[in-house]
Amino acid sequence: MAKPKILPKVNEYDCYEIRMESIGGLGANVAGKILAQAGILGQGLNGLNFSSYGSEKQGTPVKGFIRFTEKESVRINSPVTQPHLIAVFHISLANVLPVLEGLKPEGTVVVNTNKTPDEIRDILKIPGGITVYCVDAIKITVEEKVRMNAPMMGAITKATGFLDPEQVKKYIRETFKKKYPQVVEPNCKAFDRGYKELQMKVLAKDDKYDFIEYHPFMSPIGYDTAPMGGVITDFGNAFIKDLSGSRAGYIPVWHEEECIHCGQCDIVCPDYAPVFGEGTDHKGKQGMVMRGIDYKHCKGCLKCVEICPTDALTGEIEAEVAEEILSTVPK
Amino acid sequence: MATGVIEKAKNKKGAAEQVVDIKTGNEMAAIAASHVNFHVMGYYPITPSTQIPEETDRMKAEGEHDIVMIPGDGEHGAAGICFGAATAGVRVFNATAANGLLFSIEQLPVQSGCRYPMVLNIVARSVSGPLDIKCDHSDIMMALNTGWLIFMAKDPQRIYDFNICAVKWGELEDVRLPVMVTSDGFFTSHQLRRVEYFSTRDPVQDFIGKFKPGITAVDPNHPVTIGPYMNDPDLINNKKQQSMAMEAAYKHLPKIFEEYAKISGRKYELIETYKMDDAEVALFILNSPYDTVLQSVDNMRAEGKKVGAISLNIIRPFPADLIRQVFRNTKVLVVGDRQDSYGAWGGNMTHEIKSALKDDPENKTEVLSRIYGIGGKEFYVEDGIALLEEGLEVLKSGEVKKRYAYFGATETAKDYKPVQAFEPITEEEASPEIIRVELNPKTGVPEVKGVNMRALTKMPKRIVPGHGACPGCGIFPSIGNFLKGIKGHVVMLWHTGCGMVVTTGYPYTSFRTTYIHNLFQNGAATMSGLVEAYVERKRRGEIPGDEDLTFIMITGDGGHDIGIGPTIGAAMRNHKFIILEYDNEGYMNTGAQLSFTTPKCMITSTSHVGPAQAGKATFHKDTSQIMAACNIPYVFTAVESNFVDLVKKAAKAQWYAKHEGLVFGKILSVCPLSWRSDSRKGQEVIQAAVDSNFFPLYEIERGITKINYDPEKRNKKIPAIEWFKMMGRSRHMAKPAYAKITEEVQNEVDRRWARLKAMAESPVL
């Protein structure tokens, strides 16, 4: 294998591989495309880019894959399982998915967080020897009024060590200039900030956390016991799913003392998250009463906050809401 | 359009100027279409082929080509549009997949048997049911006998190149056959790859030449009868001609590839081989996994194993002679089939290869069939190695243990325990005596009392939390609130669409009551059969007579484009069930393409706005009035922002479905993602549609129209533009450039409202 000229390292198939862990709506798809354009068209590499496929809606987990090579062709078109670099766009994903799965030793992790590399290390359980980059992409996104992908592209570009920021910006401009010329400059600025406003740390090689091997997704149920015809007999079993990772940052908080138990939140909620049951209301009367929000299923659309006729429901930034509120399970 | 780098393709003498870019397979098909500049594209969206019409439409809006884009009412309709257009003497284009291909398949032999060339992209996807949107070859293998020429394009580059070659190939005078270009769904259609394409359409136009129409339906000086009634002894001769055309096509293709190489610098063969010269064991595999297998071969060659790989660039006509040649010395061949010909002990490629080899008396190759990659199962280098190792094992042992097997099917996890999250909902729980339906003694009309939002929070949820819809999706409050008005046991049938996809991702279901899916072109027929069979079982005493089920079919508005026929059929037969349409004004599940209910001028992914196009070209469809014309007992419209009205209508619907027959209801349902509206403001956005009279709330009971909410009387009336401005899909309509269209839309809204009011005022309408 000839030593690569641009890529700092490659795997046995001569590829440098990136995986982005995100949720639908943050723009990981477009980020993948722009980074691939920069590397392939701007810097003369070969490669490919795609996202996990499916009928993913907004808020559901998505993975973006980029593969770069200096060879004439890319043969491998399966998902990236052992990335050199993992970019985590949305930290709550770590609650529901092994986001660092398959990460290569001495690899790189880029995280959207306002925490320090040491703090995030313990949250994500990042193994020793890994280079960690932290970028407060949420802050930059809010300040520059762009999508999360812009600062994340900046951080990823820096973290790869080989992507040329000027090329990436060139393709950011190409992408937006025609349809949305007004967003070109804010995106470039957010990109620059993501590129610069980074905290980097190379973690010492220790045994604090283990590398997690890659496991292809396997349904727990196979051909020997699956009911014939694809029928699902466990009615309502989707209830066990944890959808909290779908929230893009906002959350409704319920204040019992303000609640008049009118039931309006129940009729607007797409996720059937407000929980009602028999009880005694604020006037001491028996009837159906609101008992709280099922945060496992709330996706944070805030329709309930909008409809609530009193101040019993308020929209808050999830990161600022106390853990004990989030972990309350209404009965 | 091109973001790429223009370069005179290097080292390619005589080749035309090309752009180096990165594009997906679907984008490459669309670029090829724009370079061919087909006259007509008839299409219907289906994942994963949808981006082909989407991209083609986007380029159309930019004025980059002149293709007339005609959205079909379904794939069968799209195929009809294409056939019709072809008989007018033009170049025609289409793209589909999976059940879309199957739904149109009846039309495909018409196209080939009548000898009208066209190009159809098949973006291979698994055929339902159960529904799977990912890649396998179960769709394309169904098309083997349609009489079409079939390319297999393993990468985005080939999709572009083969689409161009297809035009020339199919139009040759002694061929005159339609052509499919098959790529692998997602793997090829959605992966961005480094590609090249011509920087202008000129080299393509020179290559394909001007279209020679042949026999057309639009030449009054030469009247013709296209598609006569032809029995024996004649039909066999028509088919013989088709077979001769296949032979001619087979002969011509290498020449076309050669000519194409001259302008493009890319030379293709009919068959792809890798290290086959001395291979003892080979793996045959079509399309996207082929490149991965090359790596598998290299890895094994490095260990001294004599293995090789082959693939095909065409499967119709089938290059049998080349197959015989390439396998002359192969001892064991493993055929990877990405589909099964159930009960034939192998996929179709296994059988075609075996039959080709049979004609070589010298051939001694052992052939194994391995069904792999079904429903989009990923294919890794290790899989290629494992398949080749199976061949090596046969070579070593001299014994074939399993000629035919599934590769990659799995057993149940040892620790798997089914989840029992709930008990079934009982009749009593679902009938909490909150709502009462009473017959007005004077009019005999049912009246609903007691709808109380708070009390109704007691209704058990037939759909439980845990579905994967977008934050703020309107489907679930709309349907959930409707179900609050329905007491007792329900059985629901959902059409394909967002609602169905986000609730039933295997092995999970959000339904706590019985649910069935059938594809959205046929739900009402399915429900008709189910309801009548239930009644008959009760009559025969097989089901207790006092048990009662309410049957509800749920569809999106898109399901009532492709599936309106069966719905009207059910209405004509007046079965006792409810059809509920949640109308989010587009095909949201496949990525927000226009449906016939999308309002005029709005932006969808198949109705772009640009210098050459102003969003959707036609007014929104009025399904409620279509259903009213079917004279069914009860038709209504409703919205989530008017809860009491909605729940009353649900209770009434149940009464009518129990006593008189079919009910149709339409609920306007917000889709914050595709309407590009604030997810938090769902109720406001929906109410604005009502207040602007765009979506009036009314019911038609036994033929008599009643308006339930009159914004004018309540002083709530707003111009439609106020509603349009709340959504990204229609905000442009406030710009001066669109003032005229916006006014047209307003006039249409006013006209329909005036008509509705007149109906409501009349004692007989």
Ligand SMILES: Cc1ncc(C[n+]2csc(CCOP(=O)(O)OP(=O)(O)O)c2C)c(N)n1
């Ligand atoms: C025969 C066939 N054609 C096309 C499709 C692809 N398809 C699945 S859902 C869908 C759109 C459904 O639109 P709608 O009924 O409005 O429901 P929504 O997705 O908006 O909820 C389409 C086009 C299919 N599954 N089968």
Ligand code: SF4
């Ligand atoms: S795309 Fe629209 S209709 Fe589909 S789940 Fe999302 S919000 Fe609902």
